Amino acid sequence: MVVSGPSGAGKSLLLRAIADLDPNEGEILLDDESREALPAPLWRRRVTYVAAESGWWADAVGAHFAHRDEAAALARSLGLPVACLDWPVARLSTGERQRLALLRALVQRPRALLLDEPTSGLDQNAAEAVETLLREALARGTTILMVSHDPAQAARLASRRLRVEAGRVWEERR
């Protein structure tokens, strides 16, 4: 499902609210299980939010991944050098950070991914590699809710489309 809408309309806030990162109201179910029935960390392992500019808490890139081998294999498929896991975070470019932040979430195999503009800063090749990876995740049964400003990307990936504008959210039908 792709979410679109003008800047500042609340697309990121919608994703953050679903991940329960800000105080919010409303009922959310995953496989008939209510969000409030689960401890918040467990909920976020299943429904994982990846910010547009995610943070890094250790100096080395590799320290952010529990399963290094899997991370290395996925990094290669995204066109990143395997050696980048040994780099300091400070050496990464914006685009590399963006892709590695996505990997960080993917290796935990969440049931649903909430992605905030996962390809916004990437060149065409890198963006295509990310889309391929997302299609594989969809094929495995992962639900993806992503913010995108690119109508062509939305057309390629989305089975349903949400529009956020002027404080309202509705489903767009073609």
Add this chain to the structure above:
Amino acid sequence: MNFVPLGYGDVAIAGVLVLANGLLSLWFALGLERQIAVATLRMVIQLVLVGLVLHALFNAVSPFWTLLAALVMIAFAGRESIARQERPFAGWWSYGLGTSTVMLAAGLVTVLALTTAVRPQPWYDPRFAIPLLGMILGNTMNGISLGLNTLTVGAARERNAIEARLALGATRWEAFSTVTRGALKSGMLPIINSMSATGLVALPGMMTGQILSGVAPEQAVKYQLLIMFLIAGSTALGSLAAVMLGASRLTDQRHRLRLDRLRPAR
């Protein structure tokens, strides 16, 4: 060896030296004369008043008045511990956190020292309780102040990193671990520094005071050791309580980062 009593006249001779500061200020047009005069006057009045209060307290040896004096000292220490925070908590949390943790740590450690090591009769004798509490409070207050400041500034600066960990399913304690470790370190660094330097760089005020009043150096050293251990324990306890309570206030039951509970940045 004996204690040499001082008259106010003897002190006045030394007081003349302060005039040198004033002359210096006039000579170089530093414009500090007013501040020097006010500071000197304040010091004189505050110390003479404290002398009178302590005199009355020591004569009374009353648990009620001793407790009241201790509470007043704790209230001031609590205020000082949060007075210069860059990102204080909003509302009463700031003062509440500083005062309750300084009271918990310094209170516990002082009572421990009075009932196990020093053992005056009665144990709350203000001649022992008040100076001990004062020395412990001053240092604990510093630890709490530095710990809380590092915690809140760190949480605001590391916001993205903390939320990234939360979003990946970390608990609030895991997500905060880097920031809480930094905060605990900065809370305890001053006491570690002063333990390392004591005896080499600085002769502690209490020890020199005891020596001046005729106590044998090896006894004065034992008292100083006791005080340093008490201060170290109280600082660790106070910093730990303040940083952990602070971290739990900066997050909530659903493991969210709650920077909205800090006062808005100026």
